Amino acid sequence: KQEVTQIPAALSVPEGENLVLNCSFTDSAIYNLQWFRQDPGKGLTSLLLIQSSQREQTSGRLNASLDKSSGRSTLYIAASQPGDSATYLCAVRLVLSNPRTYKYIFGTGTRLKVLA
Amino acid sequence: DGGITQSPKYLFRKEGQNVTLSCEQNLNHDAMYWYRQDPGQGLRLIYYSQIVNDFQKGDIAEGYSVSREKKESFPLTVTSAQKNPTAFYLCASSIFSGAGNTIYFGEGSWLTVV
Numbered sequence: 001k002q003e004v005t006q007i008p009a010a011l012s013v014p015e016g017e018n019l020v021l022n023c024s025f026t027d028s029a030i031y032n033l034q035w036f037r038q039d040p041g042k043g044l045t046s047l048l049l050i051q052s053s054q055r056e057q058t059s060g061r062l063n064a065s066l067d068k069s070s071g072r073s074t075l076y077i078a079a080s081q082p083g084d085s086a087t088y089l090c091a092v093r094l095v096l097s098n099p100r101t102y103k104y105i106f107g108t109g110t111r112l113k114v115l116a
Numbered sequence: 117d118g119g120i121t122q123s124p125k126y127l128f129r130k131e132g133q134n135v136t137l138s139c140e141q142n143l144n145h146d147a148m149y150w151y152r153q154d155p156g157q158g159l160r161l162i163y164y165s166q167i168v169n170d171f172q173k174g175d176i177a178e179g180y181s182v183s184r185e186k187k188e189s190f191p192l193t194v195t196s197a198q199k200n201p202t203a204f205y206l207c208a209s210s211i212f213s214g215a216g217n218t219i220y221f222g223e224g225s226w227l228t229v230v
Contacts, residue, residue: 093219
């Protein structure tokens with residue numbers, strides 16, 4: 001059974017610091033992996049998607065890497081800002097057969113606070 | 117603008133009452149999903165639908181029901197059989213297949229039992 005774990009559960013850093021959020025999964029047979037941001041009481045916003053054949057994706061100050069063999073992904077945030085404060089979740093997408101369906105498994109998230 | 121609309125944002129349910137959460141998308145996505153989020157926990161799948169007039173149970177379907185009569189609509193009914201319904205409910209949609217396709221979420225609905 002696929003499980004997705006995010007450590008730490010919470011993180012506080014001073015403004016300007018570079019930081020890394022971790023996501024680990026137990027089964028390497030994933031279709032893709034996504035990182036999301038969730039503000040309090042809001043829905044999830046997709047930040048980056050890495051297909052299973054890719055190693056990393058970048059968008060602005062964000063860089064996400066994927067190592068399927070070790071079951072790990074990291075989200076790197078450069079020069080953090082108070083506006084980055086939110087919960088960050090990762091999710092893996094699985095392909096199931098008979099019938100062919102797709103399923104997402106979400107981690108519990110890392111709650112980030114960037115202090116001004 | 118394209119997106120997913122959930123309503124209402126806040127809903128209160130009395131004991132023994134059924135309530136329905138609305139989810140509408142104009143992204144022309146085939147697949148739609150309902151998730152439940154409790155404090156400090158990840159998202160848990162309630163139901164999903166990959167085509168109109170077809171849907172499957174997720175991991176925590178007991179006490180919930182859905183319908184998919186139109187491609188753009190996937191309402192969720194929380195029945196009186198759901199003993200602990202107080203939670204944040206998220207609707208999502210995606211293109212059915214393709215490793216490069218993102219799942220999109222609505223803004224969520226808060227359900228509280230009073």
